Amino acid sequence: MLKSKASSNATDQRNVTRLRVLEKIRATGTISRIDIATALETSPATITSATADLLSAGLIAEIESETPSKSARRGRPRVQLKLNGASHLIAGVKVARQQVSVILVDFEGTEITSYTHPLDQARMAPDAFAKKIRAVLDQACASANRSLADLSGVCIGIAGLIDANRNFVHWSSSLTERNVDLSPLLSEVLPCPAFIENDANLVAKAEQLFGLGKGLKNFLVVTIEHGIGLGIVLDGKLYRGERGCGAEFGHLKVQLDGALCQCGQRGCLEAYVGEYALIREATIASEATDPRTLDDIVAAAKAGDARSISVLARAGQMFGMGVSNLINLFDPECIILSGARGRFDYLHSDEVMARVQNGVVSVDAPLPEIKVNHWGDSMWAKGAAAYGIEQVSILKVRELAAHAN
Ligand SMILES: [Zn+2]
Incomplete structure (x- = not known):
């Protein structure tokens, strides 16, 4: 049977409320119904109905609070709600x-x-x-x-x-x-x-929920591993683009008819900065027949090998130019550079940060903060x-x- 538009709108609205309640409980850990109603600016009756549905679905559980909140009457423990982890x-x-x-x-x-x-x-x-x-x-x-x-x-x-x-x-x-x-x-x-x-x-989601993006409304996360990725959080929400094809920072063109990228196009940032690009560049210049790793290039640069130093320096320059373009486009509160410890230090050196500063359109206001987060593979x-x-x-x-x- 076809549902009327009005009834389907009411269902949608109930789902929105249930999800907001769930989100609130997740964000606070434990919370009472009345505190949810206050936080969401919704009537206590609506919250009671939404929490009853969530309880019946087993998604949340009730616990007796031993320390009632300030607004509770003395001596009467208030029932708190929490997520049902199991x-x-x-x-x-x-x-x-x-x-x-x-x-x-x-x-x-x-x-x-x-x-x-x-x-x-x-x-x-x-x-x-x-x-x-x-x-x-x-x-x-x-x-x-x-x-x-x-x-x-x-x-x-x-x-x-x-x-x-x-x-x-x-x-x-x-x-x-x-x-x-x-x-x-x-x-x-x-x-x-x-x-x-x-x-x-x-x-970006992990940074927003557990990391350096906690509490920020507008921030960008640049991920550095084999390639270069970007996560955009605008007004507290992940921005994905219309076709899911946005935020391709690694494929920002930095050179007309430049180096071949793994996406098939030429001149992408990743074709100069990505791990595969650095290995390719260093291997072409190397006498060695064995394929080299990024760690080898970094070690050789530290040992003074001029070719490795120049490969990493060019990557840093290209990366700095890219990050300054991001700031010019988005004007975020913060940019978080995210990658494995020790493997991408050359991308946030003082020289690279100076290049970022030079590339940002100058105003009398401080630059967005650039933070580095060395998370593991997890x-x-x-x-x-x-x-x-x-x-x-x-x-x-x-x-x-x-x-x-
Ligand atoms: Zn590309």
């Missing part, structure tokens, strides 16, 4: 060039286990990719004495141009094909919903888990609405 098991997955990292979390975001699996191929055919995800998740769950059937949702972060709304990969350095709809492939191998997201967006997977929790919350609240109608 209600859902969620996996965050990051697919990198040489490994897949998995983190399993409960609905409260508490880590259950983390697991890393080496990859022998950086690029996979789409069906092989889906099977690999399944195999690694099986192993990760087994390592925590859980099974794949226990998962309520999986979020997978990969590099590339991703339309997260429909799990569609326009292009990724992890896949051998372009224009891949991963939904049917993943639902074939996984018993739970799967969500694909650009990996830099997941780092950063990506943690961001994926955070996004997974958000998506599972949306699905569960929607199911609630479907059952109620």
Whole structure:
């Protein structure tokens, strides 16, 4: 039977309220109904109804507060609400060039286990990719004495141009094909919903929830690993672009007809700054036949090798120019440079920061702060888990609405 527009609007509104309540409980840890109503500027009756739905779905739990809040009457403990961590098991997955990292979390975001699996191929055919995800998740769950059937949702972060709304990969350095709809492939191998997201967006999410972006409204996260990624948070929300193709900082053109990029175009920032680009440049100049790693280049530069020094210096100049362009475009509160410790020091040296300063259109106001966050490999997977929790919350609240109608 077709629902009337008015009734479907009312359902949508109820879902929005339920999600806002859930978000509030997540942000505070424990909170009473009346404090939620005050914080959300909503009537206590609406909050009581929303929390009743969330309680019946098992997403939240009641606890008796031993120390009643100031507004409570003396001697009467107020019932507090918290998330029900045990209600859902969620996996965050990051697919990198040489490994897949998995983190399993409960609905409260508490880590259950983390697991890393080496990859022998950086690029996979789409069906092989889906099977690999399944195999690694099986192993990760087994390592925590859980099974794949226990998962309520999986979020997978990969590099590339991703339309997260429909799990569609326009292009990724992890896949051998372009224009891949991963939904049917993943639902074939996984018993739970799967969500694909650009990996830099997941780092921005992690920075916003647990990292240096906490409490900031407008900030950018530049991720540095094999390639260069960007996550944009505007007005507290992740900005993805219309087709999921935005924020491609690594493919900002910095040179007319320049070096070949792994995206197939020429002159991209990544073709000068990305790990593969540096290895390519240093290998061309080197007498050695063995492929070199970024660590070798950094070590050689530290030992005084002129070629390695010049490769890293040029990368720094290009990167500084790119970051100053970001500031000119977005005027953020803060830019967070995120990558593995010690591996990208040449990208935030004093010379690079001076180049950033020189490239920013000058006004009589201080530059946005540039912070460096050395997260380990788990950063990506943690961001994926955070996004997974958000998506599972949306699905569960929607199911609630479907059952109620
Ligand atoms: Zn490119």
